[in-house]
Amino acid sequence: MTRPFIFCHMLTSLDGKITGDFFKSEKAKSASLQFYNIAFGKDPYYKNQGWLSGRVTSDDNFTFYKEPALSANYQPVPAGDFISQVGAEMYYISLDPSGKLGWEKNTISYRETVATVIEVLTERVSEQYKAFLRELDIPYIIAGKETIDPQVTIDKLQTYFQLDSIMLGGGGVINWSFIQAGVCDELSLVLAPVADGNPDTPSLFNAIGGQADGKKFADFKLIESKVLADDALWLRYQVE
Ligand SMILES: NC(=O)c1ccc[n+]([C@@H]2O[C@H](COP(=O)([O-])OP(=O)(O)OC[C@H]3O[C@@H](n4cnc5c(N)ncnc54)[C@H](OP(=O)(O)O)[C@@H]3O)[C@@H](O)[C@H]2O)c1
Incomplete structure (x- = not known):
């Protein structure tokens, strides 16, 4: 039995943050809707279950x-x-x-x-x-x-x-634990053209506790890059 396809689909600010004041920006709201339509919505790119x-x-x-x-x-x-x-x-x-x-x-x-x-x-x-x-x-x-x-x-x-198709949907702690375990096939990143400079909010990947003892870094190979509306970017990477 082949294991399910696992893709990590996340919306981040330009500095890789996954939550914070930047979400109040109109550009982030637009990116958030586009993010939704890629994996949910009426005709999504990813058919996740x-x-x-x-x-x-x-x-x-x-x-x-x-x-x-x-x-x-x-x-x-x-x-x-x-x-x-x-x-x-x-x-x-x-x-x-x-x-x-x-x-x-x-x-x-x-x-x-x-x-x-x-x-x-x-x-x-x-x-x-x-x-x-x-x-x-x-x-x-x-x-x-x-x-x-x-x-x-x-x-x-x-x-x-x-x-057979499961989205890894954040936050940063769960994302990193699945990457470290080698069970994530693809990373789909919607990058909103915003930032709020907060040093304390979680980012796309966060190692906690014992997890820091495992794999120290991950490499990604670019599959596709696409410009979305309102200056957002959609980046798809294979997890190497
Ligand atoms: N921008 C986006 O696309 C996006 C998407 C999703 C979430 N978010 C935001 O991300 C923020 C939260 O992120 P976060 O990194 O702080 O936390 P998180 O990954 O949502 O949750 C971390 C917690 O989940 C449990 N956990 C995760 N992986 C585990 C593992 N392998 N083994 C055991 N327990 C595990 C632990 O729970 P216990 O603490 O109970 O032990 C851990 O403390 C939220 O504000 C959320 O809204 C943003």
Whole structure:
């Protein structure tokens, strides 16, 4: 079985930042819509079946740092993965290694796209949190002991949900962990002609903790470059 095609699709400022005040600029708003149309929208270039996001990205955009509503009287949870919602049109796959995210329903909306949530957990996650996910009918897979193993994640997504094309959708921490693990085929970068000079915001790739012990750098080979509307650029690279 060949593994799924994994492409990292990101919108950045000229200085490689992925969030910040620059998003308020009209040029960034235009780039953001074009970014959406490349991988979502009515006739996207990439036909992805789901996108992977880090825990911080999920909290910033969808769960807003709410505490999960855990029940003290939860039902005992069988060991292993919880596979549900097979055959959904689109998935939002959220890496949540210790089970922090306070979901309130099992779907999210991004512009016109509605996606079914899948949680990727480690063995550290409590039975109580897993019971909470089951209650919301949010499928989960366990993909590592302490930290999430990108290869195991991809294998399980393909086996259980038949995903053959998956977008790696940020932020910088998840992106770098997948690049380091060698499971990202292509980088698609929409570069907005903006900057805000903030030294503290995350960038396209960020190594954290133990991840810094792995591969020290990555090389990319340019496949295509295209000028988009309002001075944005679309760059496609093969990950070498
Ligand atoms: N411009 C764009 O295209 C774009 C796209 C997506 C996101 N963003 C922005 O990016 C920002 C967040 O980026 P970020 O780099 O700070 O964080 P992130 O990658 O969204 O999330 C990092 C967290 O995800 C978990 N994680 C990721 N990879 C893991 C792995 N291999 N193993 C275990 N855990 C893993 C950890 O969760 P724990 O902390 O729970 O351990 C880690 O701290 C947000 O503001 C978001 O809006 C921008």
